[in-house]
Amino acid sequence: MADAVVHPAPRRYALVSGANRGIGFEICRQLALKGMVVILAATDEKRGIEARERLQELDNVVFHQLDVANVLVLLLLLNS
Numbered sequence: 063m064a065d066a067v068v069h070p071a072p073r074r075y076a077l078v079s080g081a082n083r084g085i086g087f088e089i090c091r092q093l094a095l096k097g098m099v100v101i102l103a104a105t106d107e108k109r110g111i112e113a114r115e116r117l118q119e120l121d122n123v124v125f126h127q128l129d130v131a132n133v134l135v136l137l138l139l140l141n142s
């Protein structure tokens with residue numbers, strides 16, 4: 063009999079805008095601690111990278127520049 067194919071549990075993803083400070087930043091931290099892959103998004107690249115560095119102990123957080131007023135970038139992110 064063929065070996066059973068084991069599918070790993072699918073990873074869950076979160077996209078958090080306005081995440082370089084305040085509520086957005088804390089949401090990123092808490093979702094990442096729960097094991098989700100978190101896209102920490104911020105309008106300003108420098109501030110976003112600095113926020114990502116404040117969560118350096120978590121390896122499941124990535125930074126992406128995003129202004130929610132830019133609908134095109136938002137749609138591309140959600141479909142990737």
Ligand SMILES: NC(=O)c1ccc[n+]([C@@H]2O[C@H](COP(=O)([O-])OP(=O)(O)OC[C@H]3O[C@@H](n4cnc5c(N)ncnc54)[C@H](OP(=O)(O)O)[C@@H]3O)[C@@H](O)[C@H]2O)c1
Pocket residue numbers: 079080081082083084085086104105106109128129130131
């Ligand atoms: N309902 C409630 O009880 C309650 C309580 C607290 C807060 N709130 C609301 O929750 C929101 C967040 O609060 P907060 O204290 O975390 O505010 P905050 O510290 O001022 O942070 C706001 C975040 O939104 C980002 N942002 C602004 N315009 C943006 C845009 N066009 N695209 C993407 N990101 C943008 C800011 O980025 P930059 O740093 O680049 O400006 C910043 O990261 C606010 O709207 C606040 O009014 C509601």
